[in-house]
């Protein structure tokens with residue numbers, strides 16, 4: 357597998373914390389513009405995978421290549437939005453959106469920079485909060501604060517946007533509105549998105565590709581503690597109707613639940629449903645059970 361034309365290329369990535377292997381052998385190639393949703397049982401390593409892509413942590417072994425270069429420390433090309441609002445309480449909404457642009461500048465240069473203000477206003481409008489520019493975060497609802505956090509990431513024009521359960525703390529109505537908004541912003545800005553969620557419906561609705569990460573599988577290694585692997589990988593853009601109520605949608609979600617979340621269902625590594633055309637797998641003989 358080559359990393360040409362892939363915005364992200366991960367091969368044989370293992371992440372160990374202490375004596376615990378969290379990610380076992382991750383292989384993942386992603387084409388620019390893809391909206392990848394990541395699901396899997398709690399504690400399987402979804403946030404860890406995002407931190408590796410962000411460059412906040414390094415892999416124990418394996419290769420992570422972003423836009424042709426090995427990943428290094430976090431950079432503005434990769435933005436992240438967390439579940440909990442990450443706003444500065446003593447800054448206004450507009451200042452919160454501009455802050456990422458201002459921080460790298462020397463103090464005197466950051467004064468009176470009209471350009472940044474205008475840019476921040478543009479993002480504020482795109483998240484439909486223009487009239488709240490001068491409010492402080494505590495004066496906004498949770499959904500509004502989360503929209504500001506998204507604008508805060510977008511103004512840096514990240515080519516890769518990482519989102520870790522960004523809508524997890526929102527009520528259902530706000531959550532649906534945010535789903536529509538994020539799809540609009542993704543289309544408008546042409547980003548590649550990695551979106552972790554616990555909500556399988558949300559994952560199938562939003563994504564162009566779904567990655568199921570799970571420690572529930574088997575291989576040729578006997579009874580060891582296994583780290584998570586990508587046990588299923590499906591394209592979603594060919595999914596005929598993205599309407600949550602259809603039977604097709606419902607049965608697809610059942611299948612994902614069975615493949616990734618059922619501790620009794622231990623699929624063999626050689627039988628994973630890796631149907632996405634970018635999907636690949638490096639298995640050594642020991643792991644594939646061929647020895």
Ligand SMILES: Nc1ncnc2c1ncn2[C@@H]1O[C@H](COP(=O)(O)OP(=O)(O)OP(=O)(O)O)[C@@H](O)[C@H]1O
Pocket residue numbers: 373374378396397398399400401402403404405
């Ligand atoms: N810095 C760390 N040091 C030690 N162990 C860690 C560290 N970060 C994560 N872990 C462990 O790695 C495993 C995966 O954690 P991670 O947060 O990536 O899971 P997750 O899939 O995001 O879970 P959740 O769905 O609950 O958010 C867990 O067992 C966790 O305890």
Ligand SMILES: [Mg+2]
Pocket residue numbers: 402403404520
């Ligand atoms: Mg997590």
